[in-house]
């Protein structure tokens with residue numbers, strides 16, 4: 001009985017803690033850095049978000065879900081790219097998420113694993129930032145403020161002003 005009460009209190013406490021501390025929790029084993037999401041035009045219906053996720057914990061963790069405010073997009077999905085039988089790269093949703101190795105990191109990058117906002121409700125404007133909630137199997141929820149723009153490291157691939165649409169939803 002006591003343990004039931006305690007776990008309920010713990011769950012409540014965790015809920016309050018994550019609501020009160022939306023920035024990437026300082027005591028979390030998970031660290032997110034170099035996050036960015038690309039600006040989108042008025043016609044865009046999806047946008048990919050990229051970042052490096054480090055796991056400072058002793059156990060493997062797993063990014064299992066992402067979400068955003070409903071005013072921003074209908075939903076967020078975890079995607080990766082696969083090569084189909086015709087040799088064409090296409091995006092697929094990854095239902096079981098991405099493993100973040102203990103003491104290691106996992107990069108979400110263009111052409112590879114990424115978070116994708118689906119059903120954008122409005123354009124993403126360079127200079128603003130959007131809050132993306134990441135749910136980890138072990139670490140729980142972390143809210144990341146993701147700046148809209150290009151990666152901090154600079155443009156490694158020419159920004160083709162619309163010519164290079166890295167992300168298109170489904171087919």
Ligand SMILES: [Cu+2]
Pocket residue numbers: 048079080091114115116167
């Ligand atoms: Cu995608």
